[in-house]
Amino acid sequence: xxxxxxxxxxxxxxxxxxxxxxxxxxxxxxxxxxxxxxxxxxxxxxxxxxxxxxxxxxxxxxxxxxxxxxxxxxxxxxxxxxxxxxxxxxxxxxxxxxxxxxxxxxxxxxxxxxxx
Amino acid sequence: xxxxxxxxxxxxxxxxxxxxxxxxxxxxxxxxxxxxxxxxxxxxxxxxxxxxxxxxxxxxxxxxxxxxxxxxxxxxxxxxxxxxxxxxxxxxxxxxxxxxxxxxxxxxxxxxx
Numbered sequence: 001x002x003x004x005x006x007x008x009x010x011x012x013x014x015x016x017x018x019x020x021x022x023x024x025x026x027x028x029x030x031x032x033x034x035x036x037x038x039x040x041x042x043x044x045x046x047x048x049x050x051x052x053x054x055x056x057x058x059x060x061x062x063x064x065x066x067x068x069x070x071x072x073x074x075x076x077x078x079x080x081x082x083x084x085x086x087x088x089x090x091x092x093x094x095x096x097x098x099x100x101x102x103x104x105x106x107x108x109x110x111x112x113x114x115x116x
Numbered sequence: 117x118x119x120x121x122x123x124x125x126x127x128x129x130x131x132x133x134x135x136x137x138x139x140x141x142x143x144x145x146x147x148x149x150x151x152x153x154x155x156x157x158x159x160x161x162x163x164x165x166x167x168x169x170x171x172x173x174x175x176x177x178x179x180x181x182x183x184x185x186x187x188x189x190x191x192x193x194x195x196x197x198x199x200x201x202x203x204x205x206x207x208x209x210x211x212x213x214x215x216x217x218x219x220x221x222x223x224x225x226x227x228x229x
Binding site: 032034038041042043044046049091093095103104105107109110 | 149153158159160161162163166207211213214216217219220221222224
């Protein structure tokens, strides 16, 4: 159990367009989901924490108007990169914390975004 | 703020040998959790092992074990009988309660056949 999916796994978009990445918990309810960004050969950098039904909490330095996060249900969170630019190209990973669970996060397989 | 430090950017080991990855952390809390995650070339994060700080006994999962030294704030991972499939980035991580996971910088492990 505790499977998290992400869609798409790889997306290429043109500069100036927006792209949406979905994160779903497939077999459990997730009150909290997290979005990370990972540059090549680096660690995961937390971008934001989203709680179902409320506004996301963004980490310092993350542009909330560029990276829109919506957590509309207990199984789905979305990250929309608005007006994407080449510097937004990266690997984006989501994780989910089980409702009622103490601490453990379950990670999705990640989404590779390439902005041309 | 809590920090996690992995001082070994890269490690290599011969297949079937044992390797130890180091991790130190800084916290003033007494109740927390520590993890080792594996990120293979697929980039899927996989939980290798977890340790609750209140437990004195070191966690073990098959060929993976930890050496948890709470006073020294050290949390090393030992991989026994290394296999080619163990090649990956390994991240040490800390969490307390409902706070966010704090990751180390990672250690790239290479297995030599």
